[in-house]
Amino acid sequence: MPVIHPSLFLVMKRFPDQKDALRQLYRTSETFQSICQNYQKCAEALQYWTASEDENAHERQKEYAELLQELELEIMNSLEDSA
Numbered sequence: 664m665p666v667i668h669p670s671l672f673l674v675m676k677r678f679p680d681q682k683d684a685l686r687q688l689y690r691t692s693e694t695f696q697s698i699c700q701n702y703q704k705c706a707e708a709l710q711y712w713t714a715s716e717d718e719n720a721h722e723r724q725k726e727y728a729e730l731l732q733e734l735e736l737e738i739m740n741s742l743e744d745s746a
């Protein structure tokens with residue numbers, strides 16, 4: 664059984680109904696691979712800032728939450744374009 668890249672795994676958790684399409688897109692598109700990697704980095708940063716007690720944590724959390732939503736839109740657009 665092939666190992667799923669962590670960034671793709673995270674995207675598949677977010678879009679469980681699209682697993683097959685996500686796997687195919689990840690295999691065939693370097694651009695989509697970059698989107699998935701950015702999604703993973705953003706999710707990790709959001710988790711970090713959510714747990715942080717830094718005085719700027721709330722603002723950083725808000726920024727990363729917005730960025731995560733933008734990346735989710737990019738993922739959905741990529742899925743639509745590949746269909």
